[in-house]
Amino acid sequence: MTALRSRLKSWICRVRDDRRGAIAAVAAVAAVPLIGMTGIGIDAGRGYMLKQRMSQALDAAGLAGGRAVFSASFAGDITKFYYANIPADFMGATLQAPVVSTTENKDTVTLTASAELPTTFTRVLGVDELTVNARSVIKRASRGLELVLSLDSTGSMSDNSKITKLKSAANNLLDIIYGGNDTAENLYVGVVPYTTAVNIGSNRTGWLTGFNASAYSNSGYRGCVEARDYPYEESQADVGPAAQPFKSYFYASTYGQSWYYNGKKVTNSYTSDNGWQNGSASTSHSGSGPNKWCQLASKAEILPLQASKAKAKQAINAMDAHSVGTLTNVGLSWAWRMLSPNWRGLWGASQQWGSTTPATLPLDYNTPGMDKALILLTDGLTNMPAGSGQSGCSNGSTPCSFPYGTYTAFGRLSEARLGTVKKSTADATLNERILETCTAIKAQGVKIYSIVLEEDSPTVQAVFSACASEGQYYNSPSADQLAGVFQQIAIQLSNLRLAE
Numbered sequence: 001m002t003a004l005r006s007r008l009k010s011w012i013c014r015v016r017d018d019r020r021g022a023i024a025a026v027a028a029v030a031a032v033p034l035i036g037m038t039g040i041g042i043d044a045g046r047g048y049m050l051k052q053r054m055s056q057a058l059d060a061a062g063l064a065g066g067r068a069v070f071s072a073s074f075a076g077d078i079t080k081f082y083y084a085n086i087p088a089d090f091m092g093a094t095l096q097a098p099v100v101s102t103t104e105n106k107d108t109v110t111l112t113a114s115a116e117l118p119t120t121f122t123r124v125l126g127v128d129e130l131t132v133n134a135r136s137v138i139k140r141a142s143r144g145l146e147l148v149l150s151l152d153s154t155g156s157m158s159d160n161s162k163i164t165k166l167k168s169a170a171n172n173l174l175d176i177i178y179g180g181n182d183t184a185e186n187l188y189v190g191v192v193p194y195t196t197a198v199n200i201g202s203n204r205t206g207w208l209t210g211f212n213a214s215a216y217s218n219s220g221y222r223g224c225v226e227a228r229d230y231p232y233e234e235s236q237a238d239v240g241p242a243a244q245p246f247k248s249y250f251y252a253s254t255y256g257q258s259w260y261y262n263g264k265k266v267t268n269s270y271t272s273d274n275g276w277q278n279g280s281a282s283t284s285h286s287g288s289g290p291n292k293w294c295q296l297a298s299k300a301e302i303l304p305l306q307a308s309k310a311k312a313k314q315a316i317n318a319m320d321a322h323s324v325g326t327l328t329n330v331g332l333s334w335a336w337r338m339l340s341p342n343w344r345g346l347w348g349a350s351q352q353w354g355s356t357t358p359a360t361l362p363l364d365y366n367t368p369g370m371d372k373a374l375i376l377l378t379d380g381l382t383n384m385p386a387g388s389g390q391s392g393c394s395n396g397s398t399p400c401s402f403p404y405g406t407y408t409a410f411g412r413l414s415e416a417r418l419g420t421v422k423k424s425t426a427d428a429t430l431n432e433r434i435l436e437t438c439t440a441i442k443a444q445g446v447k448i449y450s451i452v453l454e455e456d457s458p459t460v461q462a463v464f465s466a467c468a469s470e471g472q473y474y475n476s477p478s479a480d481q482l483a484g485v486f487q488q489i490a491i492q493l494s495n496l497r498l499a500e
Contacts, residue, residue, distance in 0.1 A: 047132050061079075111136045168483065199294060208246050224409070249290075
């Protein structure tokens with residue numbers, strides 16, 4: 001009996017153990033979906049981390065590469081910026097190159113990217129990888145802009161097709177900041193071609209003092225003006241014409257005149273450099289007459305701030321290269337006046353270009369949501385033309401008794417309007433005054449972009465570098481590189497922001 005009882009107990013234990021094995025098998029089978037569900041949570045978290053990093057990389061690539069939306073290498077640049085911000089095998093994933101698309105006028109850039117992320121625990125459910133997608137949308141900012149281009153159109157700009165390449169580069173800048181539109185909200189552009197004077201338009205005689213229309217013979221008044229006395233062409237150049245009017249440009253006749261110095265008759269190219277009589281004045285740019293070397297309105301009349309890209313292109317494309325000197329001062333000063341609220345409501349209609357400056361412009365400095373910018377370009381040193389015949393009259397501050405030096409907005413060099421009759425001193429004075437004007441402009445919150453084209457002189461590079469706002473000086477060793485310079489500036493002016 002005892003032996004039977006022992007065998008029965010042993011059998012019951014074996015049965016019990018067999019039941020425990022069955023439960024373990026059931027538990028193992030039940031664990032598969034449990035592990036899968038847990039794995040889904042883990043892999044979903046990994047996918048979210050990857051998506052975040054991809055989105056950040058897309059945003060960075062869009063903001064950096066999106067500035068070059070008009071460049072042929074645009075899409076390739078986006079890809080480079082993308083992979084610079086996220087490794088191609090981040091978290092063991094396989095990242096595809098971003099897909100880039102733009103709107104027709106290129107004011108919106110959309111980036112999409114995808115990646116395959118290997119799973120971990122989710123594999124038990126037969127899911128070996130997850131597809132992760134990210135998207136970023138970049139739009140131009142809604143900030144407004146008042147922009148003036150002050151461009152050298154002196155005779156040297158005809159060398160190496162510089163004037164032609166300048167026009168092309170400036171046109172491209174306009175295409176970038178306007179996109180495919182002719183106008184954009186709160187965007188206004190002006191143009192100031194300059195040589196040794198600036199043509200403000202013959203209809204603005206109300207800004208002049210002592211103007212006499214009949215003195216201009218048969219040619220009529222063309223529209224150039226003289227520089228005002230210091231400091232109204234420098235630190236106070238933006239003072240309005242009511243307080244400080246201008247004098248009209250008038251190249252006096254040397255017809256039939258003779259000059260003597262130390263008892264001897266002076267003979268040089270300037271004693272007969274402008275021999276015109278009433279009724280015989282030329283209407284050409286360089287022909288004898290009261291307007292000699294004042295650029296033709298059809299080539300160089302200024303275009304005050306206005307809204308149309310087409311009008312700005314028209315003024316730029318009309319430019320021609322003329323004159324025998326370079327006086328950046330006058331181009332800089334007139335560009336500032338176009339941006340100064342002291343000149344608000346004064347510009348009205350442009351006689352040459354058929355545009356109208358809104359009476360509300362220029363806006364106040366530092367108006368919220370608005371920027372003011374000035375692009376200043378030259379291809380040479382400051383050059384107050386001296387000519388020949390200075391013997392005995394090339395030093396000191398006393399005006400010379402006979403004329404020499406081509407007439408400019410600062411008169412002839414022999415007149416000592418710059419405090420000297422010596423060319424090197426006059427040029428140095430003008431350079432100092434350029435910097436004085438630049439400092440005053442920047443103090444008002446206006447950003448200056450300065451460009452030196454095909455000129456390696458340390459003097460001109462130092463002046464234009466100091467004139468520019470921080471980091472905005474550009475040296476273009478060749479006209480072919482000018483397009484890239486203008487594109488860099490345009491990219492900065494075309495503010496970008498994240499839309500999604």
